[in-house]
Amino acid sequence: MTQDERLDREPDVHTWTGRARVWMLKKLPPDKLLPEDQPSYVASWIYVFGMGAIGSLLIVIASGVILSLNGPNWYHISALGHFVNSLHLWSVELMFLTMVVHLWGKFWMASWRGGRALTWITGVGSFAVSIVAAFTGYLLQTNFDSQWIAFEGKDALNASGIGAWFNVSNLGQMFMWHVTLLPLAVGAIVVLHVVLVRMRGVVPPIDAAATDSQLTGVPATATEPTEAKVN
Amino acid sequence: MKGKVDPMSARAVGIAGTPWRGKLREYDLFKELTVGVSVMVVLTVILALVLGSPDEPSVTLKSWANAQTADFAATATAELGGTSETAQYGPPYTNTKGATQTIGALDLQSLSGVQLPVNTANAFVLDPLATLPNQPTEIATWRAATKAEQAKWTDTYATALSKAPKSAPLNVKSGNYGPVPALIGDLTAMAQSGALDGVIQAQGNAYNLNYTNEILFLGDGQYFQNLAADQHLTGDQWGMMNETGGTPGQSWLWLFSFFYQIPPFSTAPNADLLVVGVMLILTLLLALVPFIPWLRRIPKWIPVHRLVWKDYYRKR
Amino acid sequence: MNTLLLAMGDSPGIYLGWGVFTIQLGNLIIILTMLALFGLALVLPFPGSGGRK
Ligand code: HEM
Numbered sequence: 001m002t003q004d005e006r007l008d009r010e011p012d013v014h015t016w017t018g019r020a021r022v023w024m025l026k027k028l029p030p031d032k033l034l035p036e037d038q039p040s041y042v043a044s045w046i047y048v049f050g051m052g053a054i055g056s057l058l059i060v061i062a063s064g065v066i067l068s069l070n071g072p073n074w075y076h077i078s079a080l081g082h083f084v085n086s087l088h089l090w091s092v093e094l095m096f097l098t099m100v101v102h103l104w105g106k107f108w109m110a111s112w113r114g115g116r117a118l119t120w121i122t123g124v125g126s127f128a129v130s131i132v133a134a135f136t137g138y139l140l141q142t143n144f145d146s147q148w149i150a151f152e153g154k155d156a157l158n159a160s161g162i163g164a165w166f167n168v169s170n171l172g173q174m175f176m177w178h179v180t181l182l183p184l185a186v187g188a189i190v191v192l193h194v195v196l197v198r199m200r201g202v203v204p205p206i207d208a209a210a211t212d213s214q215l216t217g218v219p220a221t222a223t224e225p226t227e228a229k230v231n
Numbered sequence: 232m233k234g235k236v237d238p239m240s241a242r243a244v245g246i247a248g249t250p251w252r253g254k255l256r257e258y259d260l261f262k263e264l265t266v267g268v269s270v271m272v273v274l275t276v277i278l279a280l281v282l283g284s285p286d287e288p289s290v291t292l293k294s295w296a297n298a299q300t301a302d303f304a305a306t307a308t309a310e311l312g313g314t315s316e317t318a319q320y321g322p323p324y325t326n327t328k329g330a331t332q333t334i335g336a337l338d339l340q341s342l343s344g345v346q347l348p349v350n351t352a353n354a355f356v357l358d359p360l361a362t363l364p365n366q367p368t369e370i371a372t373w374r375a376a377t378k379a380e381q382a383k384w385t386d387t388y389a390t391a392l393s394k395a396p397k398s399a400p401l402n403v404k405s406g407n408y409g410p411v412p413a414l415i416g417d418l419t420a421m422a423q424s425g426a427l428d429g430v431i432q433a434q435g436n437a438y439n440l441n442y443t444n445e446i447l448f449l450g451d452g453q454y455f456q457n458l459a460a461d462q463h464l465t466g467d468q469w470g471m472m473n474e475t476g477g478t479p480g481q482s483w484l485w486l487f488s489f490f491y492q493i494p495p496f497s498t499a500p501n502a503d504l505l506v507v508g509v510m511l512i513l514t515l516l517l518a519l520v521p522f523i524p525w526l527r528r529i530p531k532w533i534p535v536h537r538l539v540w541k542d543y544y545r546k547r
Numbered sequence: 548m549n550t551l552l553l554a555m556g557d558s559p560g561i562y563l564g565w566g567v568f569t570i571q572l573g574n575l576i577i578i579l580t581m582l583a584l585f586g587l588a589l590v591l592p593f594p595g596s597g598g599r600k
Contacts (some may be wrong), residue, residue, distance in 0.1 A: 034261075040254035041543040043595075045588035051263055055271035076286060086279035089251070089478070093278075094271060096483050097577060101585045108535035110239055112521035114247025124518040131483060144287035145475045148459045150442070151450040154467060159332040159503035162340030164323035164346035169447070172440030193412075201251055205540040207238070207532060208246045212547040215246075215253040256595075282556040463562055469569050479557045479573035490569045538589040 028199050035198075040214055042202050046105035050197075057190065059091035061183065072142050087143060092134055099127060100115035111203045119200060122193040129189055133182035139174045239528050241521035259261065287462070287475040290455060296422035299454045301398035304451035307418050308392065308411065310351040310397065311373075312385030315451040318351040325445070332501035334508065347443060355448050356418055359430040367417050369410030375410065384409035427428065466491050486510070 013022050053058055054107070063072075066084045075081035103123065112120040136206065139146050150169045158165035281417045290325050296303040309315035317510070319462060321330030323346040357374075360367055373381065388408040393403040400416060413473050421427045449455040461499035464470035471488040474480035490496045499505055520526045537544060554561055554572045562573040 001253060035258060037255040040252040040256045040260040041260065041540050043256065043593045044539045045591055045593055046539050046585075048263070048267065049584075049588070051267035052271060054264070055267040055269075056275070058268055059271055061276050082284065083279060084284070084441065086282070086284040087275055089284045090278040090282070091271070091275045093479055093577065094274060097581050097584075098271075098414070100483065101581050101588065104585050105539070105588065107520070108530045108533075109539055110530040110536070112241045114245065114249075114526070115241060115243030117241035117521040119520050120241075120521055122384075127483075128514060131481075132480060134483075141286070143285075143289050144458070144462075145464075146284070147289055147442075147446060147449065147472075148455075148462075148464050151446050151455070152459070152464070153471065155419045156503040156507050158320075158323060158343075159340055159501065160507045161343035164343035167323075167347060167441070167443060169443040169445075170441045175440070204246050204251060206536045208543070209547075210246065212253070212543075214543060214547065218464075229440050282553070462561060463569070463571065469571075472574055473560070473571050474573070475560070477554050477556055477560045477571070477573050479555055479577045480571065482574040482577050485574075485578075535589065542593070 028195065032196075032201070033198050039202060039204065041205050041208075046101075046109070047202075049098045049102035049105060050194075053102055054093055054190070054194070056091045056095035056098060057186070060088065060095055061187075063088040063091060064179070064183070072140055072175070076142070086145055088137075092137070095130070098135070099130070103127065109203065110206055113203055113206075114200070116196070116200050119193060119196040122189055122196060125189045126193055127184065129182065129185045133178065133186055134184060136174050136178035139168055140170070140171070140178050237524065237527075239531055241527075251453060265513070266292075280411060284476065285474060285476040285478045290449065290458065292422045292427045292445065293425040295449065295452060295454045296419055296427075299452075300400070300423075300452045303422060304400045304415050304419050305389065305392050305398065307356060307415050308385055308389045309451065310355040310448065311357075311411065311414065312389065313352055314385070314389075315351055317349060317447040317451050323347045332504040334501060334504055336505075341505070349444065349447060351448075352529070354444055355431065356414060358419065359427055360414060360417055360428050363417065363421065367413055369411075369413040369417075372410040373414065380409065383407075384411045388415070389410060402425075439509070467497070486513070 013019050063084055067088060070081060075085035106123065138149050153168050154163050157166055157168065236244050238245060242248065245345060262321055296464065306315065307534045310318065317324060319327045319330055321327045322340050322343055326345050331338050357370055360370055387406060388411040391403045392398055392400065400419065433439055459465050462475045463473050469488045471484050472480050472482055487506065487510055491502060496506055555576055563570055563572060563575065
C-alpha cells in the first residue's frame with residue numbers, strides 16, 4: 001500500500017484539522033520534504049546556487065536583526081556597527097549574485113516543465129520583491145546616498161502614481177517597509193518557492209525518455225509512459 | 232492531454248510530470264544547507280572585513296548654504312517665486328497643470344492626486360522665517376502684495392542674481408525687488424546657522440521622520456545635483472546602479488537603468504512612465520515564460536542543458 | 548586580482564565607459580563574477596556523480 005492509499009483510508013478525518021493534515025501529508029510527505037536521496041541526474045554545480053541564495057538570505061536577516069537592535073544611526077558612529085552594516089551589504093550582494101546565477105540555470109534547464117510553473121513564478125516573485133526590499137534598504141542608509149536615491153527615485157514612482165502613497169523621502173514609512181513588510185514578503189515567497197520545489201521534485205533533463213538507461217535500470221513497473229497524465 | 236503536449240510547457244505530463252522512478256543518488260539536504268550557509272558566512276565576513284561599506288555623510292541645508300551661498304540664494308528665490316522644479320512638479324506635490332507624465336490618456340500621476348501637498352513659498356521660505364525671534368517685517372510686505380507684484384520681484388531679483396559677480400547676493404545691483412532680497416538674505420543666514428534644517432524638518436512636531444521637504448529643497452539646487460553627478464549617481468550616468476565610491480551598487484537594476492540611456496526614453500518627457508511600463512511588461516514576460524511557446528523553447532534551441540546534465544546524457 | 552578586489556572597497560569609484568555605456572568597476576566585477584560562476588558551474592564535473600541503487 002502506498003502512502004497515498006494509506007492516507008486515503010485514514011479513518012475519521014472529518015474535521016478541518018484532520019483534512020488539512022491528510023492533505024499536507026499527501027502533498028508533501030516527510031520523506032519528500034527532507035529527502036535522503038535525489039534522482040541521479042541531480043548532479044551539477046548549478047544546483048548549489050539556490051542553496052547559496054538561501055544561505056545569503058539567512059545572513060541578510062541575521063545581520064539585519066543585529067542592526068535593528070541599535071537603530072539606524074548606530075553604524076555611523078560605531079566600528080562594530082559599521083562592520084555589521086558591511087555584513088548586511090555584502091550578504092545582499094551575494095544573495096543577488098547567487099540568485100541571478102540560479103535564475104539563469106533554471107531558465108536554461110527549463111525548470112518549469114512538468115507542473116512546475118508556480119515554482120518558476122514564485123522564483124520571479126522572489127527576485128522582484130527582493131529588489132524592492134534592497135531599494136528600501138538603500139533609502140535607510142541615512143547618508144548622502146540615501147538622500148540622493150530618495151530624490152532621484154521619486155520620479156519613477158510619482159509618474160506611475162505610486163509615489164503619492166509610497167513616499168521614498170518618508171524615512172518612517174520606508175523604515176517599516178524595510179524591516180517588517182518586505183522581509184516578511186521575501187521570507188514567505190521564498191518558503192513557498194522551496195516547498196514547491198520539494199513537492200514537485202527536481203525537474204528531469206530535457207528530452208529524458210523512458211528508454212534511458214537511468215530509467216530502464218530499475219524494475220519495469222517503475223517507469224511511466226511518456227505522455228501519461230498525472231494529477 | 233495526449234500526444235501533442237509541448238514537452239517544454241509547464242503541463243504536468245510525461246517524465247517531468249511524474250515522480251521520478253529511475254536511478255537515485257544519495258543526497259543530504261541538511262548537510263548541503265549547513266555547507267551552503269557556512270560558505271556564504273565565510274565569503275560575507277571576508278568581503279565585509281576587506282571591503283567594508285561606504286557611508287558618505289549626508290548634506291544639509293546648512294552645508295549647502297555655507298558651501299555655495301549663491302546657489303542656495305538662487306534656489307530659495309525660485310522657491311519663493313514658485314518657479315522651482317518642486318513648485319511646478321504636479322502631483323503628488325502640487326496641482327500644476329500639464330506637469331504630469333502621460334501615455335495617451337493614461338495619467339496615473341493625476342489619478343493619484345496631490346497627496347503630499349507642498350507650497351514651496353510657504354513651506355521652504357515664509358513659514359521658517361516666521362519662526363525667527365525677530366520676524367522680518369518683509370514677510371508682511373510680501374503677503375500683502377498681489378501675485379503679479381510678487382512674481383515681478385522674484386523674477387527681477389533672480390535675473391539680477393544671475394548677472395551679479397559670482398552670482399553672490401551681496402553683489403546684486405540695487406533695483407526694485409520689493410522684500411525679496413531681505414527675505415532671501417534672512418533665509419540664507421538662517422540656513423547657514425543650521426536653524427533652517429531644524430525648522431523645515433520639524434514642521435511643528437517634536438517627532439518627525441518625514442524628510443520630503445528637505446530633500447525636495449536640496450534637489451531644486453545645483454549643489455546637491457553636482458555632488459551626485461561627481462559620484463556618478465544621476466539617472467543619465469546609469470546612476471541607479473551605482474553606490475558612492477567603489478562599492479558595487481544595485482547592479483540588478485542594469486536593465487531599468489539602461490533604458491534611460493537610449494532613445495526614445497533618453498529624450499522623452501515621460502521617460503519615467505515609459506521605462507516603468509516597459510519594465511513591468513518585461514517582468515511579466517519573465518514570470519510567464521512557461522506559458523509563452525517561443526520563449527519556453529529557447530532552452531531547447533540553445534542546448535545549455537546538455538552541459539548541466541552532461542552525466543545524464545552521456546550515460547543514457 | 549587583489550587590486551581588482553580592492554577596487555570594490557570604499558575608495559573613489561572607477562568608471563569605465565564606451566559611448567552611452569558606463570559602468571562602475573565594482574558592478575562590472577560583480578557581473579563578470581556571475582558569468583564566470585555560471586560558466587564554471589556548467590563545465591566543472593560534479594563530485595561523486597556516480598549513480599546509486
Ligand atoms: C531568494 C531567491 C531564491 C531562492 C532562495 C531560491 C531557492 C531555491 C532552491 C533552494 C531551489 C532548489 C535547489 C536548486 O535547484 O537550486 C530552487 C529551485 C528552483 N528555483 Fe529558486 N530560488 C530563488 C529565486 C529564484 C528565481 C529568481 C527563479 C527564476 C526566475 C527561480 C526558479 C527556480 C525553479 C524553477 C526551481 C525548480 C528547479 C527544479 O525543479 O529543478 N528561483 N530555488
